[in-house]
Amino acid sequence: MSDPNTSIHSRRSLLKLMGVGAAAGLAGCGGGDTETENETDDNTGGDTDDNTEESTDTEDDTGGGGKKALLWEYGFPNTEGAKPVWRNEFEENYRERAGQGIKISRYAYEDLRQKFLTGATTGAPDAIEGTLSHLSEYIAAGHVEPIGDYAKSLEHFDGYIDSTIDAMTHKGKLYGLPYEGNARASFVRQDILDELGQDIPESAEAFHEIGRMVNDEYDDVTGFHNCTKDGSVRAFQEWMTHVYQHTDQLYVPDGDNFALNIDADALGQVFDNWYYQIYAADNPVGNPDDLGTGWQTNDPGYINGNYAFIESGSWMRNWTSGENIQNTDSAKDILNNKTQIAHPPHGEGASKGTFLEVKPVMANSHSSQIEKAKMAVAAYSSPETLSEGMAQDPEASGKAMTPVHEDVESTIESENWEPLTDVFTTGRALAKATWGPVRQEFYTHMQEVAYGRTDPYKAGEQFHSALKNLGSEI
Amino acid sequence: MATQTESRFSRYREVFLSFLSDTWIGYAFVIPATIILAVIIGYPTLRGLYLAFFEVSLLNPEQMNFVGLENFAALASDPIFKQALWHTVLLTALAVSLQYLLGLGLALALKEKVPGAGIFRSLSMVTWVMPVIVMVIIFRFMVQNGFGPINILLDSLGMPTTYWFGEPGVAFPLIIVMHIWRNVPFYAISLLAAMQSIPKEQYEAARLDSAGPLQRFRHITLPQISYVSMIMIVLHVTFTFKNFDIVYLSTGGGPLGNTEVLATYVYKQAFEQYALGMGASIGVVMLILMLAFTVIYVKLEEVD
Numbered sequence: 001m002s003d004p005n006t007s008i009h010s011r012r013s014l015l016k017l018m019g020v021g022a023a024a025g026l027a028g029c030g031g032g033d034t035e036t037e038n039e040t041d042d043n044t045g046g047d048t049d050d051n052t053e054e055s056t057d058t059e060d061d062t063g064g065g066g067k068k069a070l071l072w073e074y075g076f077p078n079t080e081g082a083k084p085v086w087r088n089e090f091e092e093n094y095r096e097r098a099g100q101g102i103k104i105s106r107y108a109y110e111d112l113r114q115k116f117l118t119g120a121t122t123g124a125p126d127a128i129e130g131t132l133s134h135l136s137e138y139i140a141a142g143h144v145e146p147i148g149d150y151a152k153s154l155e156h157f158d159g160y161i162d163s164t165i166d167a168m169t170h171k172g173k174l175y176g177l178p179y180e181g182n183a184r185a186s187f188v189r190q191d192i193l194d195e196l197g198q199d200i201p202e203s204a205e206a207f208h209e210i211g212r213m214v215n216d217e218y219d220d221v222t223g224f225h226n227c228t229k230d231g232s233v234r235a236f237q238e239w240m241t242h243v244y245q246h247t248d249q250l251y252v253p254d255g256d257n258f259a260l261n262i263d264a265d266a267l268g269q270v271f272d273n274w275y276y277q278i279y280a281a282d283n284p285v286g287n288p289d290d291l292g293t294g295w296q297t298n299d300p301g302y303i304n305g306n307y308a309f310i311e312s313g314s315w316m317r318n319w320t321s322g323e324n325i326q327n328t329d330s331a332k333d334i335l336n337n338k339t340q341i342a343h344p345p346h347g348e349g350a351s352k353g354t355f356l357e358v359k360p361v362m363a364n365s366h367s368s369q370i371e372k373a374k375m376a377v378a379a380y381s382s383p384e385t386l387s388e389g390m391a392q393d394p395e396a397s398g399k400a401m402t403p404v405h406e407d408v409e410s411t412i413e414s415e416n417w418e419p420l421t422d423v424f425t426t427g428r429a430l431a432k433a434t435w436g437p438v439r440q441e442f443y444t445h446m447q448e449v450a451y452g453r454t455d456p457y458k459a460g461e462q463f464h465s466a467l468k469n470l471g472s473e474i
Numbered sequence: 475m476a477t478q479t480e481s482r483f484s485r486y487r488e489v490f491l492s493f494l495s496d497t498w499i500g501y502a503f504v505i506p507a508t509i510i511l512a513v514i515i516g517y518p519t520l521r522g523l524y525l526a527f528f529e530v531s532l533l534n535p536e537q538m539n540f541v542g543l544e545n546f547a548a549l550a551s552d553p554i555f556k557q558a559l560w561h562t563v564l565l566t567a568l569a570v571s572l573q574y575l576l577g578l579g580l581a582l583a584l585k586e587k588v589p590g591a592g593i594f595r596s597l598s599m600v601t602w603v604m605p606v607i608v609m610v611i612i613f614r615f616m617v618q619n620g621f622g623p624i625n626i627l628l629d630s631l632g633m634p635t636t637y638w639f640g641e642p643g644v645a646f647p648l649i650i651v652m653h654i655w656r657n658v659p660f661y662a663i664s665l666l667a668a669m670q671s672i673p674k675e676q677y678e679a680a681r682l683d684s685a686g687p688l689q690r691f692r693h694i695t696l697p698q699i700s701y702v703s704m705i706m707i708v709l710h711v712t713f714t715f716k717n718f719d720i721v722y723l724s725t726g727g728g729p730l731g732n733t734e735v736l737a738t739y740v741y742k743q744a745f746e747q748y749a750l751g752m753g754a755s756i757g758v759v760m761l762i763l764m765l766a767f768t769v770i771y772v773k774l775e776e777v778d
Contacts, residue, residue, distance in 0.1 A: 114745060117532055141533040228640070230728025231742075289619040292640020292729045296614070306620065434533060436746035447730050451642065 069372035070103045071380075072112050073129035075180065075359065077395030086396050089389025094379035098372050109134070109233075116364075117141060126367040127376035129179070132167055133233075135360050136432045139170050145365040148174040150374045156383050156407065164404040167358040167429035176360030177381035178404040180390075182313040183427035184241040184355045185420055189308045190340035192221065200342045204273040207309070207345035211285035214308040223285045224278055224309045225301055228450045229294040230443045236435075237355045238311055239442060242270045244428045245350035250438075250467075251431050257472045258433050260464070267467075268460025269347045271449045280452035291450060300324035303331045311344055313357065314420060317398030317411075341419045343426065356427025358404065383407035433474040441466045519761075525754035532748040545755035555756065557731060558739040561646065565735060566714045569653040570707060576654065577661020577706075582691075584666050595666075598659030610723040613652055614639065642732045645725050649733055652720055661706055668702035669695060704775045708768055715764055736760055 076087040087104070094102045105125065107115065113134050116125075120143040130138075138144045151157050151174055164178040188200055192214060201207040211223025227235035243250050246266040251258035278286040290297060302310040303319055304326045320331040343352050361380040363373035379385060387408045391400035400411045402424040412418055445463040448454040454462075526545055528538040549555045584591045601609070616624045617638035625635035638644045672694065680690045718737035721727060727734040727742070736756055744753030 117745070137533060228729075229726055230731075231722070231726030287619065289636035290640070291637065292645070292725065293619075293637055297618070297637070434748065436748055440742060440746050443726075443728070444731075447728055451730055453730065 066369060066372075068101055068103050069098070069126040069367075069369050069376055070105065070124055071127045071129070071376050072105050072107055072116065072125040073361075073380075074106060074109050074112055075129050075380075076104075076106070077393060078106060079395055082395050085393040086385070086389035089392075090379055090385045093382055093385045093389075094376055097375040097379055102372075102376060113137070116143065120364055121366050123364065123366045123368050125364060126369050126373035127361060127363050127380075129359065129361045129380065132358055132360065132430045133435045135168065135176055135362065136170075136430065137434050137436070138362060139175055139432060140434050143365055144175045145363040145367075145370060145373070146173040146175055147177070147363055147374055147377060150378075151177060154378055154382075156405065159383060159406045161404050161406070163356070163427070163429065164358045167356070168360050170432040176362040177377050178358045179361055179381040179386060180357075180359040180399050181402050181404040181424065181427075182315070182357050182399070183402065183420070183424045184237065184311050184313060184344065184357075185423040186342045186344045187302055187310050187312050187316065188340045188342050189221070189334070189338055190416070191338040192218070192308050193340075200340065201345050202343070204277075204345050204347040208273075208277050208285050211309065212283055215283075215285070218308075221305065222287045222290070222307050225286055225290055225293075225298050225307045226274060226278060226311065227294045227298055228275070228279070228291050228447060230292075230447060232294040232443075233439075234295040234298070235446065236439050236442055237357070239270065239274070239446065240430070241311060241344055241353075241355040242274050242346070242350075243267075244353035244355060245344070245346040246270070246353075248353075248428055249431050251433050251471065251474065253431075254471070258431065258474055259471055260468045262464075264461045264464035265457070266350075266460075267464050268457035269350075271446070271456035271459050271463075273347045275446055275450040276452075276456040279450045296324065303334060305330060305334055314398045314401040317401060317417070318395065319398075336414065337416075340416050341423065343419070343423055352426045354423060354427050356424070356429045358429055381405075435474065437470050437473055438467065441470070522754045522757050522761075525751050526758045527755075528751045529749075530751045532744060532750050535750060538751075541751070545752050546759075548752065549755060549759065554731065554734065555736075555739060558734045558736050559759075561733065562715060562735040562737075565646070565650060565653070565717075566711055569650050569657075569714050570710050572650070572654050573657045573661050573710060574703070574707060576658045578665055580658065580662035581665035581669060582695075584662065585669050594659075595663065598663055601656050601658075602660045604656075606719045607723060609652065609656060610720065613648070613724065617648070639725050640729050642729050645729060645733050649721055649724065652724070653714060653717070656720075657710060661710075664702055664706055665699055668699040672698045700775065704771065708771060711767060711771075712764055716760060 076084060076090070078084075091102060091104075109131060112128065112130060116128055116130075116134075117137065120138070120141070128138075135144065160178060161181070164181050165174065168174055168176045168178060186200075190200075193200065193210070196210065196213055196217065198210050198213070201210050207224075214221055214223040226238050229235060240250070243262065243266075246269075247262045249261050252261045253259075278284060279288045279291055290301075298307075298310055299312055299316060299319065301307050302312065303316065304324075317335065319325065320335065321328045325331050344354055346352065361377045363370060363377055367373045381404075383405045386400060386403060386405060390396050391403075391408060391411050397411045400408060401417065401420050403410055410421065412420060441463060445454070445459045445466075449456045449459045525538075527540060527542060529541045529545075530538045584594065616622050619625060619635065619637040622637075624638070628635050638648055676694050677690055680694060685693070716737050717735070718741060721733050721735050722738050722741065725733045727738040736759075740753045740756045740760075743749045743756065
């Protein structure tokens with residue numbers, strides 16, 4: 001039998017040792033090499049959000065100085081088993097500039113935006129990809145570095161389409177470089193129009209008439225679908241498409257504030273043509289049973305043959321497989337042979353115009369490696385990466401149908417899709433306002449109209465009044 | 475038996491106190507946990523409380539204007555906040571009550587060794603561990619207009635079909651159904667574990683005293699699962715009250731604000747309106763309500 005004192009003594013020693021070990025561990029005395037710490041830093045950007053995806057470059061440094069730069073993005077395709085042609089090209093381009101690799105973390109846009117708005121001051125990530133509305137918010141928050149001088153020093157700078165560079169510019173300063181541009185276009189089932197003996201409608205009135213005709217003649221196809229889910233960014237972009245048919249900019253700079261640049265009647269007309277007539281009218285163009293749905297119903301719905309018209313973008317081109325697609329052969333047939341791209345129809349007194357999505361790559365102004373951040377921006381948006389990477393990537397080549405740089409050749413092959421180029425020229429980019437409060441107002445009024453709770457023109461007046469008041473807040 | 479247990483506990487207590495009497499090792503144990511709690515729980519909570527009294531934008535968090543109780547006054551007159559509060563309370567009350575009752579029923583059924591109980595126990599946690607986004611995608615698919623299985627079934631019965639998450643009167647009950655689907659098996663397994671720890675002799679003695687099944691349940695089972703029940707209810711009231719992802723991913727708070735809850739409203743205030751102070755003040759209201767509920771419920775449980 002052992003001596004109880006010895007037993008207590010040994011237990012106490014063990015606990016002391018554990019306590020000291022725990023304290024030392026927490027104090028960061030556990031050692032570990034630089035690469036391990038870098039990887040840990042990388043992972044601080046990630047969490048287990050359900051709609052977050054993350055991948056990390058784990059290769060060792062093979063040259064260059066200091067730690068690797070970190071990029072957050074959601075642009076590269078991420079299909080399991082598919083060769084990441086575009087991403088590989090970007091990494092190679094960056095390595096040539098910086099002399100070392102780069103770490104890449106992938107997040108869904110909403111996660112990426114939240115994390116950057118709340119954590120950019122930590123200096124991570126060094127560079128970030130996003131959307132134009134993100135750019136406006138990041139500029140307002142002081143999180144993006146002006147890169148005008150650096151950009152002008154790039155050989156390829158002069159080749160960017162002017163409107164895409166304008167979209168990255170605020171008060172004379174350039175805050176990012178574009179890598180992708182697409183304009184919202186009307187996707188039309190030409191075969192159905194041919195069967196009905198109809199031309200592609202240019203006016204909203206003609207569009208409603210054909211849409212209703214489709215509903216009458218076809219049991220399994222609905223005239224039109226658009227997004228009406230609360231909080232859907234896509235719904236906001238679709239609405240902006242029709243706003244831009246009435247005005248070049250919804251808001252224009254007015255001193256330090258913004259002034260509303262549209263009248264109430266135009267807002268009412270947009271509500272009437274694109275929400276009331278679609279879902280709430282007596283003989284709706286769309287299917288009221290689709291109310292409250294988002295892009296998950298819109299895009300695959302068209303590809304699966306459920307809708308005669310939708311408004312969408314170039315990303316649709318290669319979307320012929322995946323969990324939302326019911327039949328790959330049928331999807332290919334619809335996209336390759338039965339789809340005609342056109343300008344979205346417009347209401348009375350409006351003209352051609354559409355929502356222009358230009359995607360920027362930006363440098364974090366709080367980055368401790370700002371030069372590497374700028375190199376990441378340059379590599380991501382360089383014409384070599386776009387033409388040899390994006391355009392050659394089987395998953396992403398649709399994004400290069402309307403390239404943002406003159407050295408990148410359009411990937412449009414079918415003449416049915418050629419009008420995308422013309423639609424692109426009528427696109428208007430979002431003003432550099434912070435759009436969150438506008439979006440919130442929009443969802444409320446849009447749903448009121450779509451669900452038939454409010455007259456579209458009355459909603460237009462109420463919305464106009466609300467938007468006017470937001471001019472000083474955004 | 476009781477004396478033996480007390481003696482063992484007093485021995486452990488003496489050993490523990492002797493450890494603590496060595497001040498430095500006591501601190502070595504306490505400090506790491508204190509630091510972790512302070513950093514992970516204490517700081518964000520205090521920061522949230524602090525922000526609730528300021529007007530502060532997400533886009534410019536350094537510029538803070540002290541506004542006292544103005545954020546709370548604004549909430550008191552905000553119809554969306556009141557609607558979200560009502561939805562949150564209703565969702566929590568209905569979801570937790572139904573989860574508990576169904577979980578209890580299931581646990582009683584499993585205790586009676588019904589066929590397939592073993593398989594159920596193995597599979598029951600699937601709904602609980604499944605990521606919320608997967609659950610939402612499944613439900614969205616099931617109620618999809620046209621090809622969702624629920625709509626196919628309804629259609630075959632000659633009943634109306636639609637995208638049910640977009641239907642104002644149905645979206646909120648659907649959210650409750652999602653909570654129930656997710657949590658009932660977990661309740662059942664937890665309550666079953668508590669029931670299986672009740673000595674069989676007590677039931678045998680009750681039978682000898684001619685106690686019926688209801689009496690045995692009322693006087694033997696229920697009192698002895700009350701502690702587990704309390705923990706389950708307190709935890710799930712908290713989880714449901716602050717739940718964000720189920721609502722946000724399935725309806726975004728719509729249609730027409732019919733599923734707006736406090737958690738989604740906090741998100742919209744902070745990340746869409748950029749009003750961090752207002753978002754924090756809603757968080758404080760949620761904190762106070764949850765603390766009040768927990769304290770009252772635990773006290774009532776002690777009285778019982």
